[in-house]
Each structure stands twice: as structure tokens, then as C-alpha cells.
Amino acid sequence: MNYVTAGRAEAVLKSMIAERDRRIADLERQVAALKKQIATPQETTAAVAPAAAPRVEIRAPQAPRSVEVTKIKRRTGEAERKAMREKHRQQQQARQQTETADKADGKAGLEGRSFLYVGGRDCQVAHLRQIASSYGANLIHHDGGLREAVSRIDNVLPSVDCVFCPIDCISHDACIRVKTGCKKWEKAFVPLRNGSKSSFERALQSMSQGETTQ
Template sequence: MGDRRNQLKPKQKQARDSDARDASSSSDAKANKLEGRSFLYVGGRDCQVAHLRQIASSHGAELIHHDGGLREAVSRIDNILPSVDCVFCPIDCISHDACLRVKTGCKKWGKAFVPLRNGSKSSLERAFLDLKGNRSHAG
């Protein structure tokens, strides 16, 4: 009987280790929920684009920027939308035409549209944290 108990222990330990690995990989998947995804940022300030891309990169995501029609044709947004997962628009730094085009394009292609309170770096950071599910949606 003593031999039988010793035989079960390694199996129990193996099952417990497997459960711990599964929980760890599930936690890693949640943490890297944005890994490999691409986002379009329309509008904002040109001087912050590099910083915004760095924020996206820190979350494992790619950020594509469109200036909202200042120098780039607004129609280019239509060509970019199918290839991205989500679109951010800082509502204080975007033309009405560009915002309307983004909204209608997001509906057409089934993409998430995320209006940002402003064009600040912290506003984009909060949006990424919300998408990752690390923040509550209150506040």
C-alpha cells in the first residue's frame, strides 16, 4: 500500500504543475492581448507621433498615424481601415470631415472606434490599458 501512495504522488505533482503552467500562460495571454495588433491614430499633433508609437510599441502593438487631412488626403483613411484592428481619434485635434470618415469607415469594416478625450500621450496610454482590460471603465 505504501508503494501505491508513492506512485500517485508524482502524477498529482505533474497535474498540479500543469495547472500552474496553464494559469500562467492564460495570464500572459491577457497581458499581451494587444501583441501584434495594429491601430490607426487619426489626427493629433505631429510632434507627438513618435511618442505615441512608442506607447503602442510598449504594449506590443503597431500604431499607424494619419494626420487627419492636414497634409495627407482624407481619402487615404479608407485604404488603411481594412488593415487595422481599431481606430483612435483625439476629438480635440481632428477635422470634422476626417472624424466622420473614420466613423463611417469603422462601421463599414466592423472596426472599433475609440474617441480620445484629447491628443495627449496619457490619453492614448489609458485607451490601451482599457483595451487590455487592466482598468475599469469607470472614471
């Protein structure tokens, strides 16, 4: 596992969370100030209004004050919505950073390992090697007996950590040879549903998460 990369990712996450909390605190202070503005005109009017003033004198200023209160409430609502959007954005960004760091750690867990891929299509081999390389692993390919001797599988097995076999692109003899050799050398045997790149990459992802099938 690349501890330097993980440490940097953790530092970035902590910095983002601190910045999120600061922004949310600022927005909450704005909301509190706006709410205070709503309450202040009403308290001031109650304090200065004469007890025996005619009704018309009390009701006359209500229209402009009502408009002002409405504006303040609208600004308060906008500030609260902005705070919620900012909080959601920061949480989503932090979650994405965490997922990226976890994925990088998973790939690092396969670094330096060696895999044998038996069968499949020749046109896919280069792509399969690129996928394995992205996980830091080395991929050895055997065509399953089309041009290479099946007995060569026995020579390669001791030096690899795991064997992948696409069940739709491998001969019965080669498959039996691989299974027998994996039991003999105590190697992981991973059957793939097909010889596609996506099937192989899903298997590597599962392996990086500790879900390898023996």
C-alpha cells in the same frame, strides 16, 4: 498571452507564499515559547511554596519575578508585532507580483494588433508609437487631412483592428470619414478626450482589459 511568463510569475508567487508561511510559523512558535515562559515561573512558585509560609516570605520574590515576567511579555509583544509586519509585507509583495503579472498578461493580449491613430499632434506621434510598441502593437498615423489626403483613411482601415481619434485634434471631415469607415468595415472606433500620451495609454489599458468602446 505569454504562458511562459505567466507560469514563471505563478511559480514565484507560490515560492514567496511558502516562504511567508514558514516565517510566520517560526514566529508563532517563538510566541508560544515566550508565553510558556510567562506561565512557568508562576506554576513553579505555586508548587514549591510552603502552605504556612509567612506572608513576607511569599511576597519577597515577587519584585524580581514581576520584572522578568514584564520582560517576557514585552518580548512576546515584539515577536507578535514582528509576525504581523512580516505577514503584511509578504501579502503586499505577493499582491504587487500578481498585479505586475496581470499587467504583463494584459499587454500580451494586444500583441500583434494594428491600430490607426487619426489626428493629434505631430510632435506626439513618435511617443504614441512607443506606447503602442510596449503593448506589442503596431500604430499607423494619419494626420487627419493636414498634409495627407483624407481618402487615404479608407485604404488603411481594412488592415487595422481599431481606430483612435483625439476629438480635440481632428477635423470634422476626418472624424466623419473615420466613423463611416469603421461602420463599413466593422472596426472598433475609440474617441479620445485629447491628443495626450496619457489619454492614449489609458485607452490601451482599457482595451487590454476588454473594455473597448465600439
